Amino acid sequence: MLRVYGDIQSGNCYKVKLLLSHLALPHEWVFTDTRKGETRTPEFLAKNPNGRIPLLEYEAGQYLPESNAILYYLAEGTAYLPQDRLARAQVLQWMFFEQYSHEPYIATSRYYLHFLGQGEKYKEEIERRRKPGYAALGVMESRLSGRQYLVAERYTIADVALYAYTHVAHEGGFDLAAYPAVRDWLARVKAQPGHVTMAG
Amino acid sequence: MLRVYGDIQSGNCYKVKLLLSHLALPHEWVFTDTRKGETRTPEFLAKNPNGRIPLLEYEAGQYLPESNAILYYLAEGTAYLPQDRLARAQVLQWMFFEQYSHEPYIATSRYYLHFLGQGEKYKEEIERRRKPGYAALGVMESRLSGRQYLVAERYTIADVALYAYTHVAHEGGFDLAAYPAVRDWLARVKAQPGHVTMAG
DSSP states (O other), X not given: OEEEEXXXXXXXXXXXXXXXXXXXXXXXXXXXXXXXXXXXXXXHHHHOTTOOSOEEEEETTEEEESHHHHHHHHHTTSTXXXXXXXXXXXXXXXXXXXXXXXXXXXXXXXXXIIISOOTTTTHHHHHHHHHHHHHHHHHHHHHHTTOSSSBTTBOOHHHHHHHHHHTTGGGXXXXXXXXXXXXXXXXXXXTSTTOOOTTO | OEEEEEOTTSHHHHHHHHHHHHTTOOEXXXXXXXXXXXXXXXXXXXXXXXXXSOEEEEEXXXXXXXXXXXXXXXXXXXXXXXXXXXXXXXXXXXXXXXXXXXXXXXXXXXXXXXXXXXXXXXXXXXXXXXXXXXXXXXXXXXXXXTOSSSBTTBOOHHHHHHHHHHTTGGGGTOOOTTOHHHHHHHHHHHTSTTOOOTTO
């Protein structure tokens, strides 16, 4: 059976849980607490030398890290990943955008504010992420205006990946009021069959 | 003909140039200078709302951003991207690692030191990137010890992506002396047919 090491409160882990739920794939979820250093033990580092979650154990003793690579692996051959060469590259385009231009600002702000609950201590760190975080939301707003989904007019793992931290952006202090196309898209994602919330 | 907007001195752009050279694909290279604000003009933002290079114009008026999505698109159907489902996911694993755990530290340090030539001004920014940058090199060293290439025992776009900034890590103040497997791998990549340097 598939096994995932993760914490569903982390968007990077939640996105894997969300796709597993869409696909109704049986799996074991091993709660792994970064705050307790559980990703930095010798045992965990032997599984993933980069010391991060989520981590997929796709076969006993065989591991795949990186949330978006895990999504790609699980979605292969399903409706959540198009077959067309260009559409695949566009799915990846939005997933690389997510990890490079979105997650480091929106997820990290949420980490300081919501996960650690230390907004005052990390005030400058959060402030520095405000502008690029809103820029990422602006890029999404521009893409989603007049579109139902990010790629190929259907729900794909690009939407799964970007939903994870966008739907909790307010927990990082981001206000989505000025992003109506993003808000409509969040509602469409939430209405997908098999949707699961961060509450599990 | 394919057209690329980029600056070969940027590793993210150079990796596209390197793969185009391996594949001997005819293309037009449009030099785009971020320091002159050329990625923030209304004309450029109409092509890529995220305002970044490289940008591939794969058909007249049709654009694909994100360096690693471009590599994936160009490598599809070639020897540089395996067909096997797991190997593909592992190629992506290393490309997401590159953008999330490697580029923000090693490339950005090089940007301040080498590209802008303002090591003193950005001293703290560079200092903050030292530890995670070396951690990324450590993850590569662990993977490449006893292996020729990152994935599937052959040269793939995962190697192309990580070569781009690793081979100029010294320009970001990183010393590769303690990473012999990485240094041997750099030499193997450089010896690939069709290799091109950052000098163009």
